[in-house]
Amino acid sequence: MTTYKKKPAGGPRKQQAAAAPTAIKLQVGQIAETEIKRTGINGEGIGYIDRQVVFIPGALPEEKVRVKVTKVEAKHAVAELQMVVKASPKRVEPRCPVYAECGGCSLQHASYDLQLDMKRELVRESFARYAKLPKAPVERTVGMSDPWSYRNKAQLPIVQHKGDVVVGLFQAGSHNIVDVSGCHVQHPLTNRIVQEVRDIARDLGVKLYDEKTHKGELRTVVARVGFETGECQLTLVTRTKELSHRQELVKRMAEQVPELTSIMQNVNPARTSLIFGDETFPLWGADVMEERLGDVQFSLSPRAFFQLNPEQTTKLYNLVADAAALTGKEVLVDAYCGVGTIGLWLAPKAREVHGMDIVPEAIADAKRNAEKSGITNTRFVVGAAEQILVDWMKKGLRPDVVVVDPPRTGLHPELLQALLKTAPKKIVYVSCNPSTLGKDCGVLGEKYEVKKVTPVDMFPQTAHVESVTELRLK
């Protein structure tokens, strides 16, 4: 028997809770044993107690567990894992010493092959439930050979805590800070930069920001590493433009971490949980960090969006390219294009690429990235996909292939209708949320056949599931 305590999640986020056949009779505090039947969208185990659906963070499929009910909702309950009575042979010891407290990862207790299977199963279930396609061709999840140290960016608050300087995260609903400066999913260099800033700030007595009083200066440390170029950028986010010991801090950082190529300061004077403010200026080295994905070049300013797992991003985009199967003659749309990465990846194989994103900075970056990489057959426009693409189509644009990569909420109903009306030969759907993917494919099923679905593990050790779906006009 194994005892195991993982902080219960606040409850399932847009869960696929099967409707309970009768009213919930469970009580908060109730202790029960159950077998885990499947996995919830946040990586929890799902069991049944008195025929009620119960989400249990930390429990794995096929395990028998003893739990304590912590929350009872209309159609489901949430329970805390108290003891694993019969453990899955795929249960492993979490690598991270602060796994239970941190909450950043939720699957470290599952072996990596089980994590990949669980993610495939989540995608399968979504297609069965929402698209009514129980036999959707869902491939094996594309994983990493080494599913650790994959994140190229760390952004962490730096705070005074119990008389010391700590870089970490506040545990949800408590004043405990969890030191995550040695995080196992971060690239070691981002960890080293963060630790050096902490040590030097401690040594120099830099004034640290205090959320409660809204006083102090240095608030967040952002470290980003270029996996391809080896360049490194440190951004010090401060409340005030002034930063005590700035010169010495910058000098020591440049000496201690010779890999650094850029040190920037961003000023965020607001009482907000957003990381960055509007003003950014250089302190040392270059203003931007250079990075490459394949042949595409990116100059990244501190606020620029860039995929966090470069190794898997390349695999993801290659899957999109395979699904699009371009010959050089196609008109391609990259909807929800961000900084244009997918469109730029595919541009050499298409006649023209039209992309749009709602964030103006992303579109400015997309245009700059195209220019830097010498790509001339793309146009990127600021605006909502459901307006711009619908408008383009009304004006006669007839794309051969439409790539969509929406946020978790999925495709806007108007966009879905416009796609059905214009009927491009192919739609490639990149999704970070299997539930909305399943629902949208259910709507598109009126005219499209799901040819292939490939889950890609962009965030190992977490329950996050990304996937590429090829839809072909029937």
Ligand SMILES: C[S@@+](CC[C@H](N)C(=O)[O-])C[C@H]1O[C@@H](n2cnc3c(N)ncnc32)[C@H](O)[C@@H]1O
């Ligand atoms: C999952 S990201 C995809 C980014 C990009 N394809 C990539 O691979 O880096 C979703 C993008 O959709 C954008 N977005 C959100 N709502 C939008 C909307 N209604 N219309 C267009 N873009 C939107 C966000 O700004 C974000 O860049």
